[in-house]
Amino acid sequence: MAPRADKIPPPGWAEPARSEAGGELQTLAFLEEELVPRTAAVSRGEIIVRKQVVTEMRAVQVPVRREVVEVYRRGPGGDPVQPTEQTVGPSGLPSEPTSTDAGGVIWDSEPEEEVNRLPLLEEEPVITTRLVVREEVVVRRLRYRGHKRIAEEVRREEPRLETHGPVSGSSPELDQFKED
Numbered sequence: 001m002a003p004r005a006d007k008i009p010p011p012g013w014a015e016p017a018r019s020e021a022g023g024e025l026q027t028l029a030f031l032e033e034e035l036v037p038r039t040a041a042v043s044r045g046e047i048i049v050r051k052q053v054v055t056e057m058r059a060v061q062v063p064v065r066r067e068v069v070e071v072y073r074r075g076p077g078g079d080p081v082q083p084t085e086q087t088v089g090p091s092g093l094p095s096e097p098t099s100t101d102a103g104g105v106i107w108d109s110e111p112e113e114e115v116n117r118l119p120l121l122e123e124e125p126v127i128t129t130r131l132v133v134r135e136e137v138v139v140r141r142l143r144y145r146g147h148k149r150i151a152e153e154v155r156r157e158e159p160r161l162e163t164h165g166p167v168s169g170s171s172p173e174l175d176q177f178k179e180d
Contacts, residue, residue, distance in 0.1 A: 032156035
């Protein structure tokens with residue numbers, strides 16, 4: 001008869017051989033591979049979003065103003081005066097004396113110069129740039145959960161018994177080792 005189950009150590013537990021009831025009890029461990037599922041991150045591809053600067057020519061209409069001068073001559077009564085044939089010098093005054101019909105003034109020396117300046121303005125277009133958001137690109141990574149069935153070969157050790165002589169069954173020699 002086989003030894004009781006509570007006397008046999010669990011598989012994989014190693015203990016030196018010991019003597020029980022006149023015989024030796026020896027534990028043999030048999031190994032088996034088992035599948036341990038896990039996951040590993042593997043790159044399947046990528047998305048590349050680059051910013052590229054593109055230069056293009058654009059034109060805009062800018063309203064500008066410009067001042068010009070129109071000069072009208074008139075007499076003390078407001079009547080228009082026809083200009084006389086005179087040479088006008090850099091000072092704006094006649095360079096030669098005028099006749100007595102033009103007021104009877106004769107220039108005998110250089111008169112003091114009176115200058116009235118009227119600024120003339122003109123607008124020029126000035127272009128500046130500013131950054132504005134034209135569009136946005138939103139990239140969202142989605143993660144899905146699922147299951148994949150995988151199969152892999154595993155190995156295991158199993159006992160293979162070979163008998164030589166009377167090993168099993170009952171015999172007068174084995175009956176003396178029976179436990180009560």
